[in-house]
Amino acid sequence: xxxxxxxxxxxxxxxxxxxxxxxxxxxxxxxxxxxxxxxxxxxxxxxxxxxxxxxxxxxxxxxxxxxxxxxxxxxxxxxxxxxxxxxxxxxxxxxxxxxxxxxxxxxxxxxxxxxxxxxxxxxxxxxxxxxxxxxxxxxxxxxxxxxxxxxxxxxxxxxxxxxxxxxxxxxxxxxxxxxxxxxxxxxxxxxxxxxxxxxxxxxxxxxxxxxxxxxxxxxxxxxxxxxxxxxxxxxxxxxxxxxxxxxxxxxxxxxxxxxxxxxxxxxxxxxxxxxxxxxxxxxxxxxxxxxxxxxxxxxxxxxxxxxxxxxxxxxxxxxxxxxxxxxxxx
Amino acid sequence: xxxxxxxxxxxxxxxxxxxxxxxxxxxxxxxxxxxxxxxxxxxxxxxxxxxxxxxxxxxxxxxxxxxxxxxxxxxxxxxxxxxxxxxxxxxxxxxxxxxxxx
Numbered sequence: 487x488x489x490x491x492x493x494x495x496x497x498x499x500x501x502x503x504x505x506x507x508x509x510x511x512x513x514x515x516x517x518x519x520x521x522x523x524x525x526x527x528x529x530x531x532x533x534x535x536x537x538x539x540x541x542x543x544x545x546x547x548x549x550x551x552x553x554x555x556x557x558x559x560x561x562x563x564x565x566x567x568x569x570x571x572x573x574x575x576x577x578x579x580x581x582x583x584x585x586x587x588x589x590x591x592x593x594x595x596x597x598x599x600x601x602x603x604x605x606x607x608x609x610x611x612x613x614x615x616x617x618x619x620x621x622x623x624x625x626x627x628x629x630x631x632x633x634x635x636x637x638x639x640x641x642x643x644x645x646x647x648x649x650x651x652x653x654x655x656x657x658x659x660x661x662x663x664x665x666x667x668x669x670x671x672x673x674x675x676x677x678x679x680x681x682x683x684x685x686x687x688x689x690x691x692x693x694x695x696x697x698x699x700x701x702x703x704x705x706x707x708x709x710x711x712x713x714x715x716x717x718x719x720x721x722x723x724x725x726x727x728x729x730x731x732x733x734x735x736x737x738x739x740x741x742x743x744x745x746x747x748x749x750x751x752x753x754x755x756x757x758x759x760x761x762x763x764x765x766x767x768x769x770x771x772x773x774x775x776x777x778x779x780x781x782x783x784x785x786x787x788x789x790x791x792x793x794x795x796x797x798x799x800x801x802x803x804x805x806x807x808x809x810x811x812x813x814x815x816x
Numbered sequence: 817x818x819x820x821x822x823x824x825x826x827x828x829x830x831x832x833x834x835x836x837x838x839x840x841x842x843x844x845x846x847x848x849x850x851x852x853x854x855x856x857x858x859x860x861x862x863x864x865x866x867x868x869x870x871x872x873x874x875x876x877x878x879x880x881x882x883x884x885x886x887x888x889x890x891x892x893x894x895x896x897x898x899x900x901x902x903x904x905x906x907x908x909x910x911x912x913x914x915x916x917x918x
Contacts (some may be wrong), residue, residue, distance in 0.1 A: 489834075489882055491834075491858045491859055662826075663830060663831040664830060664858075665882050
Protein backbone atom coordinates (compact mmCIF):
# COMPACT_ATOMS: atom_id res chain seq x y z
CA UNK A 487 0.00 0.00 0.00
CA UNK A 488 1.38 3.37 -0.91
CA UNK A 489 -0.05 6.85 -1.14
CA UNK A 490 -0.06 8.23 -4.66
CA UNK A 491 -1.41 11.17 -6.55
CA UNK A 492 -4.31 10.34 -8.84
CA UNK A 493 -2.11 10.73 -11.92
CA UNK A 494 0.48 8.37 -10.44
CA UNK A 495 -2.18 5.75 -9.74
CA UNK A 496 -3.29 5.97 -13.38
CA UNK A 497 0.26 5.82 -14.70
CA UNK A 498 0.98 2.80 -12.53
CA UNK A 499 -2.17 1.00 -13.73
CA UNK A 500 -1.34 1.65 -17.38
CA UNK A 501 2.33 0.70 -17.01
CA UNK A 502 1.42 -2.57 -15.30
CA UNK A 503 -1.18 -3.44 -17.92
CA UNK A 504 1.16 -2.53 -20.79
CA UNK A 505 3.83 -4.70 -19.21
CA UNK A 506 1.38 -7.55 -18.79
CA UNK A 507 -0.20 -7.40 -22.26
CA UNK A 508 1.63 -6.23 -25.39
CA UNK A 509 -1.73 -5.54 -27.07
CA UNK A 510 -2.38 -2.55 -24.79
CA UNK A 511 -1.69 0.73 -26.59
CA UNK A 512 -2.45 4.36 -25.71
CA UNK A 513 -3.81 6.97 -28.12
CA UNK A 514 -4.44 10.59 -27.29
CA UNK A 515 -3.52 14.24 -27.48
CA UNK A 516 -0.20 15.11 -25.83
CA UNK A 517 0.16 11.73 -24.11
CA UNK A 518 3.68 10.92 -25.37
CA UNK A 519 6.51 13.37 -24.64
CA UNK A 520 4.21 15.81 -22.86
CA UNK A 521 3.03 13.10 -20.47
CA UNK A 522 -0.71 13.73 -20.68
CA UNK A 523 -2.91 16.65 -19.68
CA UNK A 524 -2.55 15.71 -16.01
CA UNK A 525 0.83 14.00 -16.12
CA UNK A 526 -0.91 10.65 -16.05
CA UNK A 527 1.13 9.18 -18.93
CA UNK A 528 4.46 10.58 -17.79
CA UNK A 529 7.29 8.15 -18.51
CA UNK A 530 5.20 5.72 -20.55
CA UNK A 531 6.50 6.63 -24.03
CA UNK A 532 10.07 6.35 -22.76
CA UNK A 533 9.32 2.94 -21.32
CA UNK A 534 7.07 1.40 -23.96
CA UNK A 535 7.99 3.32 -27.11
CA UNK A 536 6.24 5.56 -29.60
CA UNK A 537 4.43 2.68 -31.30
CA UNK A 538 2.43 1.96 -28.13
CA UNK A 539 2.07 5.51 -26.78
CA UNK A 540 0.81 7.53 -29.73
CA UNK A 541 0.01 11.21 -29.92
CA UNK A 542 -3.11 11.98 -31.90
CA UNK A 543 -4.24 15.24 -33.52
CA UNK A 544 -7.18 17.24 -32.19
CA UNK A 545 -9.58 14.81 -33.85
CA UNK A 546 -11.68 12.96 -31.31
CA UNK A 547 -13.87 11.12 -33.80
CA UNK A 548 -10.82 9.74 -35.57
CA UNK A 549 -9.15 8.85 -32.27
CA UNK A 550 -12.11 6.87 -30.98
CA UNK A 551 -12.76 5.40 -34.43
CA UNK A 552 -9.18 4.20 -34.85
CA UNK A 553 -9.18 2.83 -31.31
CA UNK A 554 -12.44 0.96 -31.92
CA UNK A 555 -11.15 -0.50 -35.16
CA UNK A 556 -7.83 -1.45 -33.58
CA UNK A 557 -9.73 -3.09 -30.73
CA UNK A 558 -11.86 -5.10 -33.14
CA UNK A 559 -8.67 -6.15 -34.91
CA UNK A 560 -7.11 -7.48 -31.72
CA UNK A 561 -5.41 -4.64 -29.86
CA UNK A 562 -6.48 -3.23 -26.49
CA UNK A 563 -6.40 0.53 -26.95
CA UNK A 564 -6.91 3.19 -24.34
CA UNK A 565 -8.15 6.32 -26.14
CA UNK A 566 -7.68 9.56 -24.22
CA UNK A 567 -10.32 12.25 -24.62
CA UNK A 568 -9.03 15.29 -22.76
CA UNK A 569 -12.43 16.58 -21.63
CA UNK A 570 -15.64 14.62 -21.58
CA UNK A 571 -17.29 17.41 -23.59
CA UNK A 572 -15.13 16.46 -26.58
CA UNK A 573 -16.34 12.87 -26.49
CA UNK A 574 -19.44 14.12 -28.30
CA UNK A 575 -17.28 14.08 -31.42
CA UNK A 576 -16.40 10.44 -30.80
CA UNK A 577 -19.86 9.15 -29.92
CA UNK A 578 -20.57 7.68 -33.34
CA UNK A 579 -17.68 5.20 -33.37
CA UNK A 580 -18.17 4.54 -29.65
CA UNK A 581 -21.95 4.05 -29.58
CA UNK A 582 -22.72 2.90 -33.11
CA UNK A 583 -19.66 0.78 -33.70
CA UNK A 584 -17.81 -0.30 -30.55
CA UNK A 585 -20.80 -0.80 -28.25
CA UNK A 586 -22.79 -2.64 -30.94
CA UNK A 587 -20.05 -4.86 -32.29
CA UNK A 588 -20.61 -7.92 -30.11
CA UNK A 589 -24.36 -7.81 -30.75
CA UNK A 590 -24.04 -7.24 -34.49
CA UNK A 591 -21.49 -10.01 -34.94
CA UNK A 592 -23.28 -12.54 -32.72
CA UNK A 593 -20.33 -12.44 -30.34
CA UNK A 594 -17.71 -13.13 -32.98
CA UNK A 595 -16.17 -9.68 -32.67
CA UNK A 596 -15.66 -7.38 -29.73
CA UNK A 597 -14.06 -4.00 -29.17
CA UNK A 598 -11.96 -4.14 -25.99
CA UNK A 599 -11.52 -0.41 -25.99
CA UNK A 600 -11.23 1.99 -23.05
CA UNK A 601 -12.12 5.61 -23.57
CA UNK A 602 -10.45 7.48 -20.73
CA UNK A 603 -11.76 10.95 -20.18
CA UNK A 604 -12.10 13.67 -17.56
CA UNK A 605 -15.35 15.34 -16.60
CA UNK A 606 -16.48 17.98 -14.18
CA UNK A 607 -16.02 21.63 -13.39
CA UNK A 608 -12.90 23.38 -12.20
CA UNK A 609 -13.03 26.72 -13.95
CA UNK A 610 -13.12 25.52 -17.56
CA UNK A 611 -16.51 26.94 -18.36
CA UNK A 612 -19.58 25.93 -20.37
CA UNK A 613 -18.04 23.60 -22.97
CA UNK A 614 -15.11 22.04 -21.11
CA UNK A 615 -16.56 21.20 -17.72
CA UNK A 616 -19.80 19.28 -18.17
CA UNK A 617 -20.81 16.11 -16.39
CA UNK A 618 -22.61 14.12 -19.09
CA UNK A 619 -22.23 10.61 -17.68
CA UNK A 620 -25.94 9.88 -17.82
CA UNK A 621 -25.87 10.14 -21.62
CA UNK A 622 -23.82 6.96 -21.76
CA UNK A 623 -25.70 4.89 -19.18
CA UNK A 624 -28.49 4.02 -21.60
CA UNK A 625 -26.21 2.54 -24.26
CA UNK A 626 -26.42 -1.27 -24.28
CA UNK A 627 -22.98 -2.81 -24.45
CA UNK A 628 -21.21 0.12 -22.80
CA UNK A 629 -19.64 0.00 -19.33
CA UNK A 630 -19.25 3.35 -17.55
CA UNK A 631 -17.03 3.85 -14.50
CA UNK A 632 -16.17 6.97 -12.50
CA UNK A 633 -13.87 6.50 -9.49
CA UNK A 634 -13.45 8.98 -6.64
CA UNK A 635 -10.21 7.73 -5.09
CA UNK A 636 -6.72 7.05 -6.41
CA UNK A 637 -7.06 3.42 -5.36
CA UNK A 638 -10.25 2.97 -7.32
CA UNK A 639 -8.80 4.85 -10.29
CA UNK A 640 -5.98 2.32 -10.36
CA UNK A 641 -8.24 -0.69 -9.83
CA UNK A 642 -10.99 0.36 -12.22
CA UNK A 643 -8.60 1.37 -15.00
CA UNK A 644 -6.89 -2.02 -14.77
CA UNK A 645 -10.23 -3.83 -14.84
CA UNK A 646 -11.32 -1.67 -17.79
CA UNK A 647 -8.20 -2.49 -19.80
CA UNK A 648 -8.64 -6.21 -19.14
CA UNK A 649 -12.36 -6.25 -19.92
CA UNK A 650 -13.94 -7.09 -23.25
CA UNK A 651 -15.12 -3.46 -23.44
CA UNK A 652 -15.97 -0.97 -24.56
CA UNK A 653 -15.59 0.99 -21.33
CA UNK A 654 -15.79 4.71 -20.69
CA UNK A 655 -13.57 5.51 -17.73
CA UNK A 656 -14.24 8.98 -16.29
CA UNK A 657 -11.96 11.00 -14.02
CA UNK A 658 -12.79 14.35 -12.47
CA UNK A 659 -10.54 17.40 -12.66
CA UNK A 660 -10.86 18.06 -8.94
CA UNK A 661 -9.62 14.59 -8.01
CA UNK A 662 -6.13 15.11 -9.46
CA UNK A 663 -4.78 17.30 -6.61
CA UNK A 664 -5.68 14.57 -4.10
CA UNK A 665 -3.60 11.69 -2.91
CA UNK A 666 -4.92 8.26 -2.04
CA UNK A 667 -3.88 4.82 -0.94
CA UNK A 668 -3.19 2.40 -3.77
CA UNK A 669 -2.91 -1.30 -3.17
CA UNK A 670 -0.77 -2.88 -5.89
CA UNK A 671 -2.65 -5.52 -7.84
CA UNK A 672 -6.02 -4.55 -6.39
CA UNK A 673 -8.56 -4.79 -9.21
CA UNK A 674 -11.92 -3.13 -8.65
CA UNK A 675 -14.76 -5.10 -10.27
CA UNK A 676 -17.44 -3.41 -12.36
CA UNK A 677 -20.83 -3.01 -10.70
CA UNK A 678 -19.49 -2.86 -7.14
CA UNK A 679 -20.27 0.29 -5.16
CA UNK A 680 -18.24 1.18 -2.06
CA UNK A 681 -19.78 2.18 1.26
CA UNK A 682 -17.45 5.03 2.22
CA UNK A 683 -19.14 5.78 5.51
CA UNK A 684 -21.82 3.91 7.43
CA UNK A 685 -24.86 5.63 8.87
CA UNK A 686 -28.42 4.86 9.84
CA UNK A 687 -30.46 8.00 9.21
CA UNK A 688 -30.00 8.67 5.52
CA UNK A 689 -28.12 7.37 2.49
CA UNK A 690 -26.26 9.68 0.15
CA UNK A 691 -25.40 8.09 -3.18
CA UNK A 692 -22.71 9.84 -5.20
CA UNK A 693 -19.86 9.13 -7.58
CA UNK A 694 -16.64 10.75 -8.75
CA UNK A 695 -15.91 14.10 -7.04
CA UNK A 696 -19.41 14.28 -5.56
CA UNK A 697 -18.40 11.35 -3.33
CA UNK A 698 -15.68 13.53 -1.81
CA UNK A 699 -18.23 16.27 -1.17
CA UNK A 700 -20.77 13.79 0.21
CA UNK A 701 -18.22 12.67 2.79
CA UNK A 702 -17.62 16.28 3.80
CA UNK A 703 -21.36 16.82 4.17
CA UNK A 704 -21.64 13.63 6.24
CA UNK A 705 -18.99 14.95 8.66
CA UNK A 706 -20.95 18.18 9.17
CA UNK A 707 -24.23 16.31 9.61
CA UNK A 708 -22.72 13.89 12.13
CA UNK A 709 -22.14 16.85 14.44
CA UNK A 710 -25.88 17.55 14.23
CA UNK A 711 -26.74 13.97 15.11
CA UNK A 712 -27.61 12.91 11.56
CA UNK A 713 -25.69 9.78 10.65
CA UNK A 714 -25.32 9.53 6.90
CA UNK A 715 -24.32 6.49 4.94
CA UNK A 716 -22.24 7.49 1.91
CA UNK A 717 -22.26 5.15 -1.06
CA UNK A 718 -19.76 5.76 -3.85
CA UNK A 719 -21.18 4.12 -6.99
CA UNK A 720 -17.83 3.71 -8.76
CA UNK A 721 -19.64 2.02 -11.67
CA UNK A 722 -22.44 3.95 -13.39
CA UNK A 723 -23.19 0.93 -15.53
CA UNK A 724 -23.56 -1.77 -14.38
CA UNK A 725 -25.05 -0.42 -11.15
CA UNK A 726 -24.74 -2.15 -7.78
CA UNK A 727 -28.46 -2.29 -7.08
CA UNK A 728 -27.98 -4.67 -4.16
CA UNK A 729 -25.89 -2.24 -2.13
CA UNK A 730 -28.26 0.64 -2.90
CA UNK A 731 -31.35 -1.37 -2.04
CA UNK A 732 -30.09 -2.68 1.27
CA UNK A 733 -28.94 0.78 2.37
CA UNK A 734 -32.27 2.34 1.32
CA UNK A 735 -34.13 -0.30 3.33
CA UNK A 736 -32.03 0.45 6.40
CA UNK A 737 -32.09 4.24 6.34
CA UNK A 738 -35.38 4.86 4.53
CA UNK A 739 -34.04 8.11 3.08
CA UNK A 740 -31.90 8.39 -0.03
CA UNK A 741 -30.31 11.45 -1.58
CA UNK A 742 -28.91 10.94 -5.08
CA UNK A 743 -26.18 13.43 -5.90
CA UNK A 744 -24.67 14.21 -9.27
CA UNK A 745 -22.74 17.10 -10.77
CA UNK A 746 -24.72 17.00 -14.02
CA UNK A 747 -28.32 17.82 -14.81
CA UNK A 748 -31.03 16.07 -12.81
CA UNK A 749 -33.43 15.91 -15.79
CA UNK A 750 -32.88 12.41 -17.22
CA UNK A 751 -29.76 12.28 -15.08
CA UNK A 752 -28.06 9.54 -13.07
CA UNK A 753 -30.39 10.21 -10.14
CA UNK A 754 -33.47 9.93 -12.35
CA UNK A 755 -32.59 6.36 -13.24
CA UNK A 756 -31.42 5.43 -9.75
CA UNK A 757 -34.35 7.09 -8.04
CA UNK A 758 -37.00 5.43 -10.15
CA UNK A 759 -35.47 1.99 -9.72
CA UNK A 760 -35.03 2.49 -5.98
CA UNK A 761 -38.69 3.43 -5.68
CA UNK A 762 -39.52 0.13 -7.35
CA UNK A 763 -37.17 -1.79 -5.08
CA UNK A 764 -37.95 0.01 -1.82
CA UNK A 765 -41.36 1.70 -2.21
CA UNK A 766 -41.34 3.10 1.34
CA UNK A 767 -38.03 4.92 0.96
CA UNK A 768 -38.08 8.65 0.51
CA UNK A 769 -35.85 9.55 -2.43
CA UNK A 770 -34.56 12.96 -3.43
CA UNK A 771 -32.16 14.20 -6.09
CA UNK A 772 -29.54 16.92 -6.16
CA UNK A 773 -27.69 18.08 -9.25
CA UNK A 774 -26.72 21.15 -11.25
CA UNK A 775 -29.02 24.07 -11.91
CA UNK A 776 -30.49 23.96 -15.37
CA UNK A 777 -27.81 26.22 -16.70
CA UNK A 778 -24.42 25.80 -18.37
CA UNK A 779 -21.43 25.52 -16.04
CA UNK A 780 -19.87 28.96 -15.74
CA UNK A 781 -16.13 29.62 -15.91
CA UNK A 782 -16.27 32.20 -13.12
CA UNK A 783 -15.60 30.40 -9.82
CA UNK A 784 -18.43 32.29 -8.10
CA UNK A 785 -20.96 31.33 -10.77
CA UNK A 786 -19.57 27.82 -11.16
CA UNK A 787 -20.10 27.07 -7.50
CA UNK A 788 -23.59 28.50 -7.80
CA UNK A 789 -24.49 26.06 -10.54
CA UNK A 790 -23.16 22.75 -9.22
CA UNK A 791 -23.76 21.12 -5.82
CA UNK A 792 -21.28 21.62 -3.00
CA UNK A 793 -20.98 20.01 0.43
CA UNK A 794 -23.34 22.50 2.06
CA UNK A 795 -26.01 21.91 -0.62
CA UNK A 796 -25.70 18.18 0.00
CA UNK A 797 -26.03 18.72 3.75
CA UNK A 798 -29.09 20.94 3.22
CA UNK A 799 -30.75 18.33 1.04
CA UNK A 800 -30.15 15.63 3.67
CA UNK A 801 -31.55 17.91 6.39
CA UNK A 802 -34.67 18.39 4.27
CA UNK A 803 -35.07 14.62 4.02
CA UNK A 804 -34.55 14.25 7.77
CA UNK A 805 -37.11 16.99 8.51
CA UNK A 806 -39.63 15.16 6.40
CA UNK A 807 -38.98 12.07 8.49
CA UNK A 808 -39.68 13.97 11.74
CA UNK A 809 -42.90 15.33 10.27
CA UNK A 810 -43.96 11.85 9.21
CA UNK A 811 -43.53 10.57 12.73
CA UNK A 812 -45.86 13.30 13.90
CA UNK A 813 -48.35 12.31 11.26
CA UNK A 814 -47.64 15.23 8.95
CA UNK A 815 -46.92 14.54 5.32
CA UNK A 816 -45.00 16.92 3.12
CA UNK B 817 8.39 33.71 19.27
CA UNK B 818 7.32 30.39 17.77
CA UNK B 819 6.33 30.56 14.12
CA UNK B 820 4.66 27.88 12.10
CA UNK B 821 5.24 26.91 8.50
CA UNK B 822 1.81 26.34 6.98
CA UNK B 823 0.94 24.66 3.70
CA UNK B 824 -0.69 27.67 2.06
CA UNK B 825 -4.42 27.64 1.38
CA UNK B 826 -3.69 29.47 -1.88
CA UNK B 827 -2.66 26.14 -3.41
CA UNK B 828 -6.37 25.35 -3.58
CA UNK B 829 -9.10 23.68 -1.62
CA UNK B 830 -8.38 20.06 -0.67
CA UNK B 831 -4.94 20.11 -2.32
CA UNK B 832 -2.44 17.64 -0.92
CA UNK B 833 1.32 17.88 -1.15
CA UNK B 834 4.06 15.33 -0.78
CA UNK B 835 7.25 16.26 1.06
CA UNK B 836 10.19 15.58 -1.21
CA UNK B 837 13.23 16.90 0.60
CA UNK B 838 14.08 18.86 3.74
CA UNK B 839 17.12 21.10 3.39
CA UNK B 840 17.35 21.54 7.17
CA UNK B 841 17.06 19.28 10.19
CA UNK B 842 15.66 20.10 13.60
CA UNK B 843 18.01 22.41 15.47
CA UNK B 844 19.50 23.98 12.35
CA UNK B 845 19.77 27.76 12.24
CA UNK B 846 17.85 29.38 9.40
CA UNK B 847 18.85 32.55 7.60
CA UNK B 848 16.59 34.77 5.53
CA UNK B 849 16.73 33.25 2.04
CA UNK B 850 17.52 29.67 3.09
CA UNK B 851 15.74 26.87 1.27
CA UNK B 852 13.69 24.87 3.79
CA UNK B 853 11.84 22.13 1.99
CA UNK B 854 10.66 20.94 -1.41
CA UNK B 855 7.03 19.98 -1.83
CA UNK B 856 5.27 18.22 -4.69
CA UNK B 857 1.70 18.86 -5.82
CA UNK B 858 -0.07 17.02 -8.61
CA UNK B 859 1.21 19.67 -10.99
CA UNK B 860 4.47 21.12 -9.73
CA UNK B 861 7.46 21.09 -7.41
CA UNK B 862 7.37 23.91 -4.87
CA UNK B 863 10.49 25.24 -3.20
CA UNK B 864 9.79 26.78 0.21
CA UNK B 865 12.28 29.49 1.18
CA UNK B 866 12.45 31.22 4.57
CA UNK B 867 12.14 35.00 4.46
CA UNK B 868 13.26 35.51 8.04
CA UNK B 869 15.89 34.07 10.34
CA UNK B 870 15.34 31.63 13.20
CA UNK B 871 15.91 28.05 14.27
CA UNK B 872 14.11 25.02 12.83
CA UNK B 873 12.68 23.44 15.97
CA UNK B 874 10.29 20.77 14.79
CA UNK B 875 9.58 19.04 11.46
CA UNK B 876 6.24 17.31 11.55
CA UNK B 877 6.90 15.44 8.36
CA UNK B 878 9.68 13.50 6.70
CA UNK B 879 10.40 13.02 3.01
CA UNK B 880 7.61 10.97 1.47
CA UNK B 881 4.97 12.16 3.95
CA UNK B 882 1.80 13.90 2.85
CA UNK B 883 0.28 17.17 4.02
CA UNK B 884 -2.94 19.00 3.25
CA UNK B 885 -3.33 22.72 2.73
CA UNK B 886 -3.72 24.45 6.09
CA UNK B 887 -1.62 21.87 7.95
CA UNK B 888 1.45 22.82 9.96
CA UNK B 889 4.64 21.45 8.39
CA UNK B 890 7.18 22.80 10.88
CA UNK B 891 7.90 25.14 13.80
CA UNK B 892 10.60 27.77 13.69
CA UNK B 893 11.55 29.87 16.73
CA UNK B 894 13.18 33.29 16.80
CA UNK B 895 15.48 32.23 19.68
CA UNK B 896 16.97 28.73 19.74
CA UNK B 897 15.75 27.67 23.19
CA UNK B 898 12.17 28.97 23.31
CA UNK B 899 9.62 26.47 24.76
CA UNK B 900 7.40 24.83 22.14
CA UNK B 901 3.61 24.49 22.30
CA UNK B 902 2.17 21.12 23.26
CA UNK B 903 -0.13 20.75 20.24
CA UNK B 904 0.77 20.89 16.57
CA UNK B 905 -2.43 22.84 15.93
CA UNK B 906 -1.63 25.48 18.56
CA UNK B 907 -2.10 28.98 17.20
CA UNK B 908 1.14 30.69 16.25
CA UNK B 909 2.43 33.40 13.98
CA UNK B 910 3.13 32.30 10.45
CA UNK B 911 6.73 32.01 9.32
CA UNK B 912 7.50 34.40 6.50
CA UNK B 913 8.30 32.22 3.53
CA UNK B 914 7.96 32.08 -0.24
CA UNK B 915 6.47 29.16 -2.14
CA UNK B 916 7.94 29.08 -5.62
CA UNK B 917 7.21 26.65 -8.39
CA UNK B 918 10.48 25.30 -9.71
